[in-house]
Amino acid sequence: xxxxxxxxxxxxxxxxxxxxxxxxxxxxxxxxxxxxxxxxxxxxxxxxxxxxxxxxxxxxxxxxxxxxxxxxxxxxxxxxxxxxxxxxxxxxxxxxxxxxxxxxxxxxxxxxxxxxxxxxxxxxxxxxxxxxxxxxxxxxxxxxx
Amino acid sequence: xxxxxxxxxxxxxxxxxxxxxxxxxxxxxxxxxxxxxxxxxxxxxxxxxxxxxxxxxxxxxxxxxxxxxxxxxxxxxxxxxxxxxxxxxxxxxxxxxxxxxxxxxxxxxxxxxxxxxxxxxxxxxxxxxxxxxxxxxxxxxxxxxxxxxxxxxxxxxxxxxxxxxxxxxxxxxxxxxxxxxxxxxxxxxxxxxxxxxxxxxxxxxxxxxxxxxxxxxxxxxxxxxxxxxxxxxxxxxxxxxxxxxxxxxxxxxxxxxxxxxxxxxxxxxxxxxxxxxxxxxxxxxxxxxxxxxxxxxxxxxxxxxxxxxxxxxxxxxxxxxxxxxxxxxxxxxxxxxxxxxxxxxxxxxxxxxxxxxxxxxxxxxxxxxxxxxxxxxxxxxxxxxxxxxxxxxxxxxxxxxxxxxxxxxxxxxxxxxxxxxxxxxxxxxxxxxxxxxxxxxxxxxxxxxxxxxxxxxxxxxxxxxxxxxxxxxxxxxxxxxxxxxxxxxxxxxxxxxxxxxxxxxxxxxxxxxxxxxxxxxxxxxxxxxxxxxxxxxxxxxxxxxxxxxxxxxxxxxxxxxxxxxxxxxxxxxxxxxxxxxxxxxxxxxxxxxxxxxxxxxxxxxxxxxxxxxxxxxxxxxxxx
Numbered sequence: 074x075x076x077x078x079x080x081x082x083x084x085x086x087x088x089x090x091x092x093x094x095x096x097x098x099x100x101x102x103x104x105x106x107x108x109x110x111x112x113x114x115x116x117x118x119x120x121x122x123x124x125x126x127x128x129x130x131x132x133x134x135x136x137x138x139x140x141x142x143x144x145x146x147x148x149x150x151x152x153x154x155x156x157x158x159x160x161x162x163x164x165x166x167x168x169x170x171x172x173x174x175x176x177x178x179x180x181x182x183x184x185x186x187x188x189x190x191x192x193x194x195x196x197x198x199x200x201x202x203x204x205x206x207x208x209x210x211x212x213x214x215x216x217x218x
Numbered sequence: 219x220x221x222x223x224x225x226x227x228x229x230x231x232x233x234x235x236x237x238x239x240x241x242x243x244x245x246x247x248x249x250x251x252x253x254x255x256x257x258x259x260x261x262x263x264x265x266x267x268x269x270x271x272x273x274x275x276x277x278x279x280x281x282x283x284x285x286x287x288x289x290x291x292x293x294x295x296x297x298x299x300x301x302x303x304x305x306x307x308x309x310x311x312x313x314x315x316x317x318x319x320x321x322x323x324x325x326x327x328x329x330x331x332x333x334x335x336x337x338x339x340x341x342x343x344x345x346x347x348x349x350x351x352x353x354x355x356x357x358x359x360x361x362x363x364x365x366x367x368x369x370x371x372x373x374x375x376x377x378x379x380x381x382x383x384x385x386x387x388x389x390x391x392x393x394x395x396x397x398x399x400x401x402x403x404x405x406x407x408x409x410x411x412x413x414x415x416x417x418x419x420x421x422x423x424x425x426x427x428x429x430x431x432x433x434x435x436x437x438x439x440x441x442x443x444x445x446x447x448x449x450x451x452x453x454x455x456x457x458x459x460x461x462x463x464x465x466x467x468x469x470x471x472x473x474x475x476x477x478x479x480x481x482x483x484x485x486x487x488x489x490x491x492x493x494x495x496x497x498x499x500x501x502x503x504x505x506x507x508x509x510x511x512x513x514x515x516x517x518x519x520x521x522x523x524x525x526x527x528x529x530x531x532x533x534x535x536x537x538x539x540x541x542x543x544x545x546x547x548x549x550x551x552x553x554x555x556x557x558x559x560x561x562x563x564x565x566x567x568x569x570x571x572x573x574x575x576x577x578x579x580x581x582x583x584x585x586x587x588x589x590x591x592x593x594x595x596x597x598x599x600x601x602x603x604x605x606x607x608x609x610x611x612x613x614x615x616x617x618x619x620x621x622x623x624x625x626x627x628x629x630x631x632x633x634x635x636x637x638x639x640x641x642x643x644x645x646x647x648x649x650x651x652x653x654x655x656x657x658x659x660x661x662x663x664x665x666x667x668x669x670x671x672x673x674x675x676x677x678x679x680x681x682x683x684x685x686x687x688x689x690x691x692x693x694x695x696x697x698x699x700x701x702x703x704x705x706x707x708x709x710x711x712x713x714x715x716x717x718x719x720x721x722x723x724x725x726x727x728x729x730x731x732x733x734x735x736x737x738x739x740x741x742x743x744x745x746x747x748x749x750x751x752x753x754x755x756x757x758x759x760x761x762x763x764x765x766x767x768x769x770x771x772x773x774x775x776x777x778x779x780x781x782x783x784x785x786x787x788x789x790x791x792x793x794x795x796x797x798x799x800x801x802x803x804x805x806x807x808x809x810x811x812x813x814x815x816x817x818x819x820x821x822x823x824x825x826x827x828x829x830x831x832x833x834x835x836x837x838x839x840x841x842x
Contacts, residue, residue, distance in 0.1 A: 128580060129265060130281055134326075137319040138429075147431055153501040154432040158330060164583025164613045166510040169501070170492045172576035184316075201500045209576075
């Protein structure tokens, strides 16, 4: 009897909590949109590190995007537009001139399992007319992650 | 004793030491008012924390810096975090990291595709109106990002010295008429551009893990051409920056020391060397890249001329604003924030100077973001006006409308048909996004999707997943959709190598006070936000009389009193509704809702903070 009452109480408590929780479950907290998050740089992880996580998140995104392209193929123009869009969100206007971005593209192709020759050919196409930048990307391919 | 317990958590939040065994950490965040009131879950992998958030009905994956996640959650939102650590192989960690990253990329590509369809639909609607004979209204046209920083056509101006040098260089290397010829070619291309006739390609059935290719349709190509034409016009005329494009207030901007001058000069030269290459670029969006690059070049040049840091105003045109009345209620806040922001600008400037030439764009972007936030705080503090705010990175993309849009009457029919097709495609994609990413309280929430993505990392193979984690948790069995129940399942099934609790800031502060001042006095004083010194009385909290997170037995009594206080606020809100648009009323109702579970010994509300400096991380045992 006592055990049954206890179970009922637990069930009732859970139902009440679920009712309240359901109203805002998994949603963004208003406090996370308040002063603190709005006024400070979102990508700063500590006073000591400048942009470590920011670059890590950005370069992971570039690698992943390039790996997807390397694995499934597609249109080179769409690829360039896609990388341009990722770089723009990071505040990089000319991604072809950013060494880390170029190397991350090469690393992505390595992750996709391309051979060195295939990667060199694809990078030559993606960086058409800019052999120096294709070479930087190839360094990323050779170094891996 | 408690302080020692707090200090023990510090090791959880620093980056894993090189060579340490790889691990994943399941994070169970306790409930609080304001959002995720049923608690929340996340997965920490290295320095990134992954979690799913309900954003306007879509359950979207978010990647956050782990320290930032703890700062926002345990400090600002004042929610304790329970950390369950599981040892995994390096291969398993890699699989999980790459799967979450790929999922994030796929999600972003799908949202980008929707944004591209929206922009195309708006452009087609505009052209259809033009074809029907309607003139363009002021401000209408293709929004060209980056063009809004330059002096508008029709006003007298002196050429910008940096852009004049760039123009001379292009003329020297490619001929005097190069820019005009290129612009003419782009105009002809734009005039000839027409939406594809016939039915639009069918949208494939959306898969949350499969990326959509970047749009290369009519709208995207028209926007590219418009940006190219605009960039060539700015360069051909060496248009100067608008007076409000960079901050020239006088003068809280940092003075440049010799190292900074050297670095800025080198970056200016690099931009002058590389920007002309964009004129031949194969990337379709070279116009916007050139516009932003030229605006940055002009800002750098101004910095070097004036000996002070000048950056582009990177706030979006419709940035959210914190009203000045709210800032006045906390008079000590802006000065404290200014000190913090200024220190950050100095750090970023030093970091920029130290970066290799090929990495300075990213460092300049960091510096731009910090300098923008600093100068905005300085402006708001000096003028007492509203403060522009933006949680995301500040990227200089101020747009101006491109209005050279011709639409002959003969094209009216094809434009109307294209508009209909694009609108239908947009509607279809919206429905697909809702189907794939739509939030549902029990079946598709932050718990279920986190575990589903984790399973996908092991190709859905339960044997592989079980071996990697020590056991299986589905996130959909029984009550597992509730975060604390999911955490209990993880505890039972995964191969845990450790578990800790990161206290909330108020918990940590009260614990420290108890050590210093004694149990009883602190317990009595800190029981109510009216007398507490540990804070957690964020400006947007509903009115309540007692904290109940650390008071178990008196919880129903406190809950009843809190319910009474909420009823009072609700009654007040009814009276004030005509004057405050129902804000007080809504807060009162929320307060009542948060008090109800307390009657049944369940605590949700824990208080929150409006702002917490990074240094406060020490209080919960984390290095700032």
